[in-house]
Amino acid sequence: MKGVFVTLLSLLPALALAAAGSIGIYEEYGLWQMLVYLLACILFFPVASILHELGHMLFGAVCGMRVKISKTAIFRPSGCAVRPLRSMAVRTRFILTALGGLILNFVFTVVGMGFLFASGGLLWVSLAAPSSFYLFMINVLPLNYAAGDTDMLLAVQAMKNTAEWQVLGRVLKIQGMLAEGKNIADIDENYFYSVPQIAExxxxxxxxxxLRADYYAAKGEEVRAQEWKQRLEGLLREYAPESVTEQ
Structure with a gap:
């Protein structure tokens, strides 16, 4: 129900922006150009989605986070996975990366809305506003959809240091250590366990x-490695989260 409400809350103003731009185009050029403008607004949606994910990549590159775009990124509120390239200040760098898509959508929304007041050919730039605004709105609220957490929810969890973030933060910290060249077998075993319990x-x-399966395999403890590998296979069969399987 909340997904429907947020979709309507985001879609109606986006449609209003498209209507405002189309009126301006109609007054400047006529009916056929207005129809072309409306079609362009629709076609810009996947472009805005790609720009959203590029925002994550841009901020991730600056913050030392490798960002991988999901195959279904344009259909989901959260469509990328991150992996740190170093282990320091993981939380701050994660928050900035998570908000990168929102920031880029906001910029295109503001620019597009600004050109609603332009005349002539510059008015066409306003076609970026509707879809950029829509994507900004569905991600700016800290919500969990069926397709995944929104960017803002991920950032808020990190800011509040929730149990979910503490586990994710530990995973990212370990991944950062490995990216720096540390052998997983040299990491303290307690580091893989001293986190809050969260849903499987x-x-x-x-x-x-x-990571636990990899750790025990690297330590040569085959029995424990196999136990965690079997646990992992069971979890992937049941839940198969794309954010895990694509990394």
């Missing part, structure tokens, strides 16, 4: 289980 369907927990 959470991607962060499944990634931690994967």
């Amino acid at each position: 369907y959470e991607p962060a927990f499944i990634m931690l289980v994967s």
Whole structure:
């Protein structure tokens, strides 16, 4: 129900922006150009989605986070996975990366809305506003949809240091250590366990289980490695989160 409400809350103003731009185009050029403008607004939606994900990539590159775009990114509120390239200040760098898509959509929304007041050819730039505004709105609220957490929810969890973030933060910290060249077998065993208990369907927990399996395999403890590998396979069969399987 909340998904329907947020969709309507986001879609109606986006349609109003498209209507405002189309009126301006109609007054400047006529009916056929107005229809072309409306079609362009629709076609810009996947472009705005790609720009959203590029925002994550841009901020991730600046913050030392590798960002991988999901195959279904344009259909989901959260469509990318991150992996740190270093282990320091993981939380701050994660928050900035998570908000990168929102920031880029906001910029295109403001620019597009500004050109609603332009005349001539510059008015066409306003076609970027409707879809950019829509994507900004569905991600700016800290909500969990069926397709995943919004960017703002991920950032808020990190800011509040929730149990979910503590597990994810630990996973990212370990991944950062490995990216720096540290052998996983040299990491303290307690580092893989001293985190709050969270639901087993959470991607962060499944990634931690994967790291535990890798840790014991690297230590040569085959029995424990096999136990965690079997646990991981069971979790992936049941939940198969894309944020885990694509990393």
